[in-house]
Amino acid sequence: AGDEVITIWLATGRRVPPASLPLSVGVVVNNVQTLLNVAAAVETQTAVTQRTLTINGAVAEPITLTLPLGTSLREALALAGGATVANPAFINGGPMMGRLLASLDEPITKTTGGLLVLPSDHLLIERRMRSERTVLNQAKTVCEQCGMCTELCPRHLIGHELPPHLIVRSVSYGHIASLSSVTAALTCSECGVCEAWSCPVEISPMRINQLLKAELRANGVRYQGELGPVSPMAEYRLLPVKRLVARLGLSPFMHKAPMQEAAWQPEQVELMLNQHIGAPASPCVEIGQRVVQGECIAQMKGGALGAALHASISGVVSQVGSRSITLVRE
Ligand code: SF4
Ligand code: SF4
Incomplete structure (x- = not known):
């Protein structure tokens, strides 16, 4: 399901030639969240400041949540009731194509796929550690x-x-x-x-x-x-x-993860400057500056390919680094 070339073939019968883009057969593939974001950008000029993701596997309360960008995955796990195994390991995304996470301190970005929690001796973790x-x-x-x-x-x-x-x-x-x-x-x-x-x-x-x-x-x-x-x-x-x-040994970890609508606000977010294709965005805020949710905090300079970054919570800029900007809620 993760290979758009196969999705296109199954859905339309068209075949994308090797090393070509779907556009070569008149198709663009987007996930639902991207389409919602495009609609919000076009219709109400709303920037992308949150991400809907599922937290599933060996967790107490599998759940699907919409969280401000920059929330740590550790906090996301806590919202799902925490891990239910003694030595958990974590995958960002799905079991087939997801990436092994080195640390739960990683912040949620525009491309975070989800959080899959498994015991550290699980086959899918062991394969990724080889x-x-x-x-x-x-x-x-x-x-x-x-x-x-x-x-x-x-x-x-x-x-x-x-x-x-x-x-x-x-x-x-x-x-x-x-x-x-x-x-x-x-x-x-x-x-x-x-x-x-x-x-x-x-x-x-x-x-x-x-x-x-x-x-x-x-x-x-x-x-x-x-x-x-x-x-x-x-x-x-x-x-x-x-x-x-x-x-894949996933049967014990397959749970329904219902959508929870309630909004949740973290105390602090770390917004990565490079959450997109192309060059990182350049900060346009300073330490101590107050920002409101949705305000632009980093821009693309000199016509470089990339995407601007917007505050995911209202608060104060506490850190401006080479890789990220940290905001703290007041
Ligand atoms: S990962 Fe394996 S099965 Fe999938 S496209 Fe590559 S070679 Fe083929
Ligand atoms: S044994 Fe070799 S040829 Fe057979 S499936 Fe594995 S990698 Fe492919």
Whole structure:
């Protein structure tokens, strides 16, 4: 569900070519929250100052809340009644594509996906903790070249070249099927299907693709392959969600997380200057200055690509740093 290319194919039948944007087939994909934010910006000139997110997993009261940007994830967890396991670990976003959080002191940003709480020895945490070296050694030692990662790769199924089993082979043994089969790593969506579902021996072609992508991009390499035919098996190889949940060991952590409408105001918020694509915003407030909710506190300078930042609570500017601005409620 996290790969917009597959969402577009399922919803419209159109196929986005490899290394292309959805716009190339006349489609733009936005989540509901973005559309609401666009409507508010256009109709009432309201800036984005809050984020709706779900706090779920090993928590006392799974919940969906709308919180001011800059609220710490620690406070968000407390609002969900706290963790119910002794050694919790945290994922920002969903179980397939979410990122392991180093600290709950991270503030909520415009792109925070949600807070998933799991025991620290859970499979999904353990996989994210694996070092690059372990991932590569595991691939070299136990890949049996069964090809399941390619057979079930959603992008491969809709006609992209992307062949994870050949990429794993190239990285492990230097056996390069073709240059394009390796550079096709650039077209991996990091959906996690190969890691979470396909591979029978716990290898992560996705992680190998991530490593390759970083290296290829650093060297300015681009992928140039064409779109091939759709696999006749594509529609029969969609993942059954209930089985995926069971396979990921998530069944005990799947709860309804009802929306709570009551507004909640933190004592302090830390607003990151870089919550968007492009350059960070430049502060336009000073320490000690009073601001009201919605007021602009950082702007883009010199026509750089980015987004202005607005106060998410009314209060006083207590800190202006190179990465963030802190506001304290009066
Ligand atoms: S599914 Fe696993 S074992 Fe099979 S080819 Fe892919 S990485 Fe190798
Ligand atoms: S993460 Fe794996 S399954 Fe998903 S697109 Fe990349 S190679 Fe394919």
